[in-house]
Amino acid sequence: MESIVSQIRTMAKNADDVGLLEIQKALRDIQTEIQTPKDILIEFANSNLILATVRLGADLKLFRHLATHNGSLTVSQLADITGASSQLLERVLRYLASINVIKEVGFNEYQANTTTHTLADPKGEAMVYHIFDTHAPSVQAMPDFFAENGYRDIDSITNTPFQKAHNTTLSSFDWMVQNPKHFESLQKVMVAFESAEWTAGFDLFDSEAKKVPSVSPQPSERPFFVDVGGGHGHQCVQLGKKYPNLLGRLVLQDLPAAVNQLPPIEGVKAEAHDFFEKQPIAGAKFYYLRRVLHDWPDRECSTILQNISDAMSSDSRILIDEVVLPDTGAHWQGTMADITMMINLGGKERTVHQWKSLADSACLRVEEIHTYISSSYTSIVVLAPK
Template sequence: MSETAPARRVLDLMTGYWASQAVYVAAKLELADHLATGPLTSTDLAGRTGTDEPSLARLLRFLSELGIVTADADGAYRTTEAGAELRTQEHGSMRDLALLYGEEFYAGWGNLLHTVRTGQNGFEALHGAAMYPYFAQSPELTAKFDRAMAASSAFFEPIPSLHDFSRARTVVDIAGGNGALLATVLRAQPDARGILFDAQHVVEAARTELATTSVGDRVDYAWGDYYDKVPAGGDVYLLSRVLHGRDDDKCVDVLARIREAMPEDGALLIVERVIPDDGSASLAAWFDVHMLTIAGGTERTTSQYRDLLERAGFDLTAVHGLPLDTQLLVAQPQSRKAN
């Protein structure tokens, strides 16, 4: 190994935010949308985006280094396969995720030192409110957040093949956002119906979006506070990326409400990033610090999720791997063992 390799590694880590901000600016300027119909020069793009051409040309050269765009022999740029993920209209587009990471999350991470010194998440220190209440104050921010979360829904696709939904007649998605997970399950189970449960403004937006899909006529909608009550009678309950934003006691409260609403032969499917019990490398360790800094939440190990589930009356019965170091945790009511 070269003697300079450790120093280069540290330098790469220190300058990582250069890349994240470059991708953010590319998303903000909608460069991938402008390039969707064919290659354009930096002059063309500057005219379309209202930017300074020499500065944009230097950004494009950097984006080429990052693999977001590539230059033709005549100097015109086109998007790469990775860069196309930033197109606004692409299914599962990551543009809103890039905006969220480049704006609200980026600013919050600037307070990481404050978080580590005090335990207060940096987002709340910056904005005067924790992340979820802060976004709830603005329909525009809520919509942006929901679109960003939908961008990472690719790890939902394997779920219908990992759990037997064949006997499920009603699938309830708790805090289901835009309904991407519920729609994935319903597409695989044409005889099932779904209930999407979330805050009212989230549900209304999802109703409009799901109405245009093939499963829209099989979805019912309900809203409320999942700490108080959730829709009863579902055969399968879905809970995706909710628990990592709450402390242990609040997690148990949510899980207990679901247990009360669920029949004895029901199932609860949880989607979260799980920190490996053996300490092996995982994106969950990265997102654990992200949740600490941005939401005051935490990623957990399988053992920790098992403990939470047992406190709420569930047994953890299976754990399946999903893309992007995400896991599907399957839980069933404890009373089933006694039957």
């Protein structure tokens, strides 16, 4: 057994992202094959408990304490630090160690592992709170919602399991604005996914970015890059680091709740804008939407794209930074995201065919698809005027 495990570790160490997912899938397939029916049922029973206990650990700051301590901590030490009873912590920590969230090193003695450090990070902690507080209630409400609605696909932002779970008539985003604690967790989660990876190997963007002179823009010069629905501007910041010559030509747009209290971002103009209204910036070279359209049903997406399309010049392009699902054999992370978008927002992850259909509805065409993370199908869908 040890030699087999050693071989798998060696393969994983030398694998790229796609290879790692293939190894993980093979291990899951083998696990399913060797599980008894009883094992399968108990694993399902455990699924809800994992999230709730991790949330409890986050409340007690267990992961932070273990991650910042050199070496191990005993149950008694953690009880003194957290104020929780030793009896409760003994049971909770034993369970967390059994599911590899923390590492057991002796009797009632624990230390951090890789998962612990991930959960101790503010972004990981925000993910735990967002999933437990906002998403998990929608999951619980999902079966009854579909039974009550005739098992039909969702095409509304205000008639989803989210409304049933949170007892509201508001859309998910409007509810978030009225619940700042949950909105802040979401923003931290979005920052966790900031990246300039999408520019790597993307010749269309790279070549145009390098043409921009390294001098201050003229007052009459059109913006180069408009980040539509860009949250706290993390993508503009990443882009400015990679292409300093673009500073002063980058625009961040989002709702007032997201941008009005932002500190100034060097080289980035932040402005409040609702993408369901007319796009105020005409003729920008690139309009960029990252993880925006998967939040919305087709009808709303068509409106968003049409508002941008009306402002485009002939050489303008829309860059949609999202998942492009394969027609068959999709990985569970992609399909999970699709269901998550549906039950909370009425949105979806889309296939090539669905992206082309959506573009066509706004008098646009798919000019190119640049896939930059093959393992998750994350791509730039380039839309051009027809």
